[in-house]
Amino acid sequence: MLVPVHPQTGAMWRPSGGAMAVPLEAGLWAELAFPPHRTRLPAVGGLPTGVERDDPLSPHPPTRFRxxxxxxxxxxxxxxxxxxxxxxxxxxxxx
Known part of the structure; x- marks a missing residue:
């Protein structure tokens, strides 16, 4: 079980029930336990008017796959x- 370590005291949280605890920095533990509300799905639709892509499109192969x-x-x-x-x-x- 991943458990947070207190940022000031360095004390590790002890789980009940005798589960094996793996200490983790409190900030990283909070990021894993409570992820920010951002979607990992691609956006639908095109870019807004006036916005240009800053990455090039992927090249297409010259022939079909064989x-x-x-x-x-x-x-x-x-x-x-x-x-x-x-x-x-x-x-x-x-x-």
Whole structure:
């Protein structure tokens, strides 16, 4: 159990019931126990008029994603499941 340490005296709060106590600085404990009222969800809608973004947009890839054929061939080959007929058939077709 995380328990606060008194900021002036340094005395640790002792929980009842014999629970193991882990001392934590009082300010940090208060932040964890009573988080400020701020949302961690993204804002909906756009930016207000006249406000510009200060971070660049993420770059888009030049082509669409294509998995590596070599990785597709070699990954099942290293597993015991490749001996199963259905997976062996796929593995042999790709080769």
């Amino acid at each position: 998995p590596s054929g070599e990785a597709f061939r070699h990954t099942p080959a290293r597993t015991p499941a490749v001996r199963e007929p259905w997976l062996r058939k796929i593995h042999d077709l790709v080769r």
